[in-house]
Amino acid sequence: MISIEGLSKIFHTKDQEVRAVDDLSLNIDKGEIYGVIGYSGAGKSTFIRLLNRLEDPTEGSITMDDQNLTALSKGKLRVARQEIGMIFQHFNLLWSRTVYDNISFPLEIAGVSKGDRQKRVNELIELVGLSGRGNSYPSQLSGGQKQRVGIARALANNPKVLLCDEATSALDPETTDSILDLLVDINEKLSLTIVLITHEMHVIRKICHQVAVMEQGKIVEQGDVLDVFLHPEKKVTKRFVDQVMGDPEKETSMQLIKDNYRTGEIIKLHFVGESTNQALISDISRKFELDINILHGKITQTQKGAYGTMFVQFDGEQSEIERAIEYIESTSVEVEVNPHV
Template identity: 75%
Template sequence: MISIKELTKVFHTKDQDVTAVDHLDLNIQSGEIYGVIGYSGAGKSTFIRLLNRLEDPTSGSVTIDKQEITSMNKNDLRLARQEIGMIFQHFNLLWSRTVKDNIAFPLEIAKMPKEKREARVKELVELVGLKGRENAYPSQLSGGQKQRVGIARALANKPKVLLCDEATSALDPETTDSILDLLVDINEKLGLTIILITHEMHVIRKICHRVAVMENGKVVEQGDVLDVFLHPKRPVTKKFVDQVMGDPDQDHSLDLIHENYKSGKVLRLHFVGESTNQALISELSREFKIDLNILHGKITQTQKGAYGTLFVHVEGDQDEIERAQAYIQDTSVEVEVIPNVQ
């Protein structure tokens, strides 16, 4: 669907050249929600503006649905942009226009007949949950409602791709979740390909299928969200994963474990996907002559499934404990023995 090859953007200033995007390669599949995450200055906002040529690249290519965006003339680009919607952090609404007139604006530019335009606006108002607010002005709307107008406007021309540049950064957590739920709903109903730029791993965790991590203009890590969460390789990725999986109580819990449990074993169990629904603790209690005590745990949900960690203390005959441990290892649950608990 989207092929990005050797994409580079260098900004030339009086004093120096700044490489914002550095020979970036990505392939994004049709119908997926693809997240791009990075800290401020990583180049992610420049990258997304290169996709629809709000910024012209220094070199490299962007191909969307077999059309090379980077080689188009102005007239062809104007037509191609009708198939690429975009929503922004600060909404970019026309403050003198009502909700329905904001949504209708791109349809007016496309010279759609009034009757068809009004029908399309009505359809979009219902899709984004703004029925009854059609005649309100942006100043009368909450932040979440403003972003819903922005989403509806971006969808007006029935685009194949929706670009989201920090679309939830200006919203509170509850409103953020409602907008993310809306994006998932749109993705599923319309089969729309969504590329989402963010610095919040919570956003990636909640709705994205795959993710690319940017640092200094480069993609330093990419893959399925669940795989990246489970096995982050680069320090910057580990920092992002800690945003949602970091547990400030875990180190304290481990200290207490080392202090209070001098016999038996403490096991750290890693659950992934379907294994999070497995009644493993009950099975172990029934199958083996051991005592189990749950010490600490956390489970997190992603689009590709759940994953989590559970600490358990196991007491009993050493051979029986080892048999129970082998039983766990034969399941899809990973097991790790916490050292210094003997």
């Protein structure tokens, strides 16, 4: 659906050259929710502006649905942009227009007849959950309602791709979840490809199928969201995973573990998918002569399944501890012994 090859964007200032996007390549499949995550200054916003050609790339190509966007004339690019919807962090609504008129605006520009506009706008108002608010003005709406208007407007011309630029960053957690649920619903109903940039791993965890991690203009890690949660390789990726899972190894609690649990073994368990439903600890306590202390644990859900970690202490005869570890390794649960202790 979207193929990006060697994409770069260099900005020149009076004193220096800034490479905001640096030789970036990735592929996004049709119907996928693809997340791009990075901290401030990573190049995320420049990248998404390159995708719809609000910025011209310095180097590289963007192919969308077999059409090379970087080779289009201005006239053809205007037509191509009608197949790319975009929603923004701060909504970018027209404050003097009602909800209905905001959603209708791109259809007016595209020359759609009044009757067809009315039908399409009413469909979209219902789709995004704003029935009865068509005559309201943006100043009369909550933040979440404003973003729903922004989503409806972005969908007006039946785009093939929806770009989301920090679409939930200005919202409270509960409203964020409702907007993310709406995006999942739209993705499933319309088979719409969604590219979402964010600095919040919660957003990636909740709705994305694939994720790319950006740092200093480059993609430093990418893959299936669950795989990235399980095996983050780069330091920046580990920091993002810690946003959701927490990291007792970096907290004072790990020092307490070191100080207070000096016997036996400290074990870190990784649960994935159906293994999160296993009664593993109670099973081990019945099978082996061990004292078991649960020290820390958390389970979270991704689009591809559940993922969890747990720190436990096994105290008893070393041979019995080793037998218990062998038993766990025979299941689908991953084991790490004495993690950084």
